[in-house]
Amino acid sequence: SQxxxxxxxxxxxxxxxxxxxxxxxxTSINNLQWYRQNSGRGLVHLILIRSNEREKHxxxxxxxxxxxxxxxxxxxxxxxxxxxxxYFCATDxxxxxxxLFFGTGTRLTVIP
Amino acid sequence: xxxxxxTPKYLVTQMGNDKSIKCxxxxxxxxxYWYKQDSKKFLKIMFSYNNKELIINxxxxxxxxxxxxxxxxxxxxxxxxxxxxxxxxxxxxxxGGAHxQFFGPGTRLTVL
Numbered sequence: 648s649q650x651x652x653x654x655x656x657x658x659x660x661x662x663x664x665x666x667x668x669x670x671x672x673x674t675s676i677n678n679l680q681w682y683r684q685n686s687g688r689g690l691v692h693l694i695l696i697r698s699n700e701r702e703k704h705x706x707x708x709x710x711x712x713x714x715x716x717x718x719x720x721x722x723x724x725x726x727x728x729x730x731x732x733x734y735f736c737a738t739d740x741x742x743x744x745x746x747l748f749f750g751t752g753t754r755l756t757v758i759p
Numbered sequence: 760x761x762x763x764x765x766t767p768k769y770l771v772t773q774m775g776n777d778k779s780i781k782c783x784x785x786x787x788x789x790x791x792y793w794y795k796q797d798s799k800k801f802l803k804i805m806f807s808y809n810n811k812e813l814i815i816n817x818x819x820x821x822x823x824x825x826x827x828x829x830x831x832x833x834x835x836x837x838x839x840x841x842x843x844x845x846x847x848x849x850x851x852x853x854x855g856g857a858h859x860q861f862f863g864p865g866t867r868l869t870v871l
Binding site for chain 2 (some may be wrong): 687750
């Protein structure tokens with residue numbers, strides 16, 4: 648199975664703090680994506696990092712990728728209550744269909 | 760305007776019934792997907808489809824069948840529903856030149 652794992656499974660922080668989530672995957676990748684899922688909603692794409700990139704930023708998001716360790720991390724800086732959601736990493740299977748294989752997700756709770 | 764929509768949002772049915780979930784995208788995307796999210800929030804690809812090719816995850820029972828009347832729709836038909844089919848099903852779409860997938864709001868299926 649290509650399904651990855653994320654840790655921690657759940658994370659609770661105070662508003663204003665930084666949140667770091669980690670993702671490990673099993674196979675070679677072309678890119679890795681992070682998605683966010685609010686409770687009862689569909690997933691929303693946050694950021695994509697290519698296999699030849701080591702770090703990428705988008706607003707308050709910072710993603711790192713270590714292909715030698717098959718791992719990635721998502722850092723959310725200066726968290727807000729509205730960041731409360733589940734966060735998933737996803738790798739694709741490299742086929743033309745770009746099927747995504749998701750990690751197990753991290754449930755982030757930001758306490759106001 | 761909703762980019763990827765699914766109907767119904769909730770579906771409660773008895774074991775053994777046949778049901779369908781509809782998905783429509785108005786993004787002009789080439790590829791559409793169905794994912795299953797179980798009670799532990801694990802997301803797994805079920806199908807990917809464009810107008811040329813259907814790719815089926817080998818673990819999906821043949822009771823599940825996607826049907827695409829046109830490029831903007833990919834409906835999911837499920838025959839002889841089982842208790843284990845209870846989950847949230849997500850439709851997604853992707854443009855041919857991009858990796859980001861756009862997800863629908865999900866359909867919560869409960870089989871009694």
